[in-house]
Amino acid sequence: MENKLSKILIFGGTGYIGKFLVKASVLLGHKTYVYARPITSLTPPSKIHIHRDFQSMGVNVVHGELDEHDKIVALLGQVDVVISALAYPQVLDQLKIIDAIKVAGNIKRFFPSDFGIEEDRVTPLPPFEAVLEKKRTIRRATEAAGIPFTFVSANCFGSYFINYLLRPREQRHNVDVYGSGEAKAVLNYEEDIAIYTIKAADDPRTLNRVVIYRPEKNIISQFELISLWEKKTGQSLNKVHISEKHIVELSKTLPHPRNIPVAILHSLFVKGDLMSYELEKDDLEVSKLYPDFEYTTLDRLLDIFLVNPPEPAFAAFE
Numbered sequence: 001m002e003n004k005l006s007k008i009l010i011f012g013g014t015g016y017i018g019k020f021l022v023k024a025s026v027l028l029g030h031k032t033y034v035y036a037r038p039i040t041s042l043t044p045p046s047k048i049h050i051h052r053d054f055q056s057m058g059v060n061v062v063h064g065e066l067d068e069h070d071k072i073v074a075l076l077g078q079v080d081v082v083i084s085a086l087a088y089p090q091v092l093d094q095l096k097i098i099d100a101i102k103v104a105g106n107i108k109r110f111f112p113s114d115f116g117i118e119e120d121r122v123t124p125l126p127p128f129e130a131v132l133e134k135k136r137t138i139r140r141a142t143e144a145a146g147i148p149f150t151f152v153s154a155n156c157f158g159s160y161f162i163n164y165l166l167r168p169r170e171q172r173h174n175v176d177v178y179g180s181g182e183a184k185a186v187l188n189y190e191e192d193i194a195i196y197t198i199k200a201a202d203d204p205r206t207l208n209r210v211v212i213y214r215p216e217k218n219i220i221s222q223f224e225l226i227s228l229w230e231k232k233t234g235q236s237l238n239k240v241h242i243s244e245k246h247i248v249e250l251s252k253t254l255p256h257p258r259n260i261p262v263a264i265l266h267s268l269f270v271k272g273d274l275m276s277y278e279l280e281k282d283d284l285e286v287s288k289l290y291p292d293f294e295y296t297t298l299d300r301l302l303d304i305f306l307v308n309p310p311e312p313a314f315a316a317f318e
Contacts, residue, residue, distance in 0.1 A: 006080035006108065006202050009033040011066075011097060013059075014050045016313055017115055017157065017190060018085035024194035026057050030201075033079055035072065038063040066093045069100055076104035081201045084113040088260075091134040095141060102145050109201055110149045112138045115193065118153035118212060122273040125251045128263035150200050151210040154193045155186035155274050158218070158301050162187065163312040165222065165269075166229055168305050175237045178265050179244045181222040183272030188213050189296035196286045199293070206284060214279065215287040217297040222269055225298070232302055244270050 008025045012018040013034035025032040034054060039047070054061050064071045076082065082101060084094050094112055101107045112135070117124075119132040120139070142149045162168070166175060196213060200206040220228075226237055247270060251263045267273040279285055287295060296304075304310075 005030050007031045007033070007078065008081045008083060008198070008201060009035060009075065009079040010083045010085060011035050011094075012085035012087065012090070012113065013054070014047055015085055015087055016160070017154075017193065019050060020190045020194035021083055021085055021197060022054060022059060023057070024191070024198045026059060028195070028198050030198065031060070032058075033060040033062060033075065035062050035064060035075060037065065066090070066096050069096065069103075072097065072100040073103050076100055076107060080107065081109045081111075082107055083111040083197065083201070085115065086113045088131060088134075091131075091138060094138045098138070098141050098145055098147065101147050108148055109207070110142060110147050111152060111197065111201070112142060112149070114139075114152045115154045115197075117155065117267065117273055118210065118277070120210070121277045122267065124267035124271065124273060125248065125263035127251055127256070127259040128267050131260060148207055150206045150208075152197055152200070152213070153210060154197075154213040155188055156268060157193070158187040158189045158296075158298065159305075159310045160190070160313060161185075161268075162225070162301065162305060163310065165225060166305075167312075168229075168309045169312065173235075173238055174240050175226055177222050177226075177239045177241050178247060179242075179270030181226075181239070181241070183269055184219055184221050184275040185268050185272070186214050186219050186274045187225075187298055187301075188215065188218050189301050192293075192295045195293065196290065196295075199290055200286070203289070205289065209284050211284045211286055211289070212279065213286045214274075215285075215295050215297075217299070218295070219275065220298055228299065229302060232306055 008030045010018060010021055013022045014036050022032060022034055051061060062075055084097060086094060091113065101110060114135060119135050123129060139151060193213060200211055230237060247262055247266045251259050254262060
């Protein structure tokens with residue numbers, strides 16, 4: 001039986017979660033390709049640095065646009081697995097990737113850009129629901145095309161939301177609490193999300209399945225997170241409650257796209273959508289699939305923040 005590692009192509013590899021996916025792919029021994037926009041005089045220095053970082057790791061960076069169909073088809077012929085980490089504004093552009101995969105005909109697995117809430121099991125406020133409906137469109141198009149897939153429900157990016165909820169770099173005395181503060185969420189370290197995803201790429205158990213990232217020690221409420229942080233820092237934070245009514249009203253009155261983050265906060269931390277459904281015996285939970293991988297618990301992740309808080313990256317929520 002052949003155990004050769006798949007060659008992996010990542011779209012959106014220079015984006016937030018994409019960077020982690022690329023590094024995980026290289027770390028786990030896969031020949032790794034990234035399809036990225038060409039560098040121009042308008043390319044931010046941070047993106048140029050990422051490109052150089054990838055090249056130093058041996059990543060094959062191919063420059064192009066998503067509408068360059070023939071170029072993408074040719075590149076697909078060199079790889080086995082396609083992972084999309086395109087950001088929300090480009091969700092429906094994945095239809096172009098699906099079209100190219102159909103033409104190429106050789107892709108063994110496609111991971112569309114989910115990496116969040118399990119969209120087929122929740123119904124959030126309208127602005128967030130519209131986002132999820134676009135993601136569902138990509139899922140249904142993948143299934144209809146007969147493309148082998150794995151759908152990833154990674155829940156919350158741990159560093160991202162710890163930065164957003166606690167603002168550790170700002171050393172604030174006040175902390176916002178959305179709703180009651182008691183709804184349970186799931187916060188997973190981005191590096192772990194990436195490792196789990198790459199592990200799933202060659203795993204026959206995840207073929208044509210949804211994989212849910214819900215490790216037991218990463219399930220936490222806002223109150224529990226704040227309490228844990230207070231114990232680690234020795235400080236006492238003043239909790240400023242933002243009512244569900246106010247959040248719902250903002251989701252109705254803020255202009256698009258500013259209404260989307262508000263609706264996401266409601267879904268995750270007020271309504272508790274991440275834990276609104278029970279895992280059934282046939283569900284694939286990632287920490288059970290890979291029990292030998294020592295994932296980063298929230299307790300350990302907060303220790304990382306104590307020593308060197310990662311740079312925040314929540315511009316969309318501001």
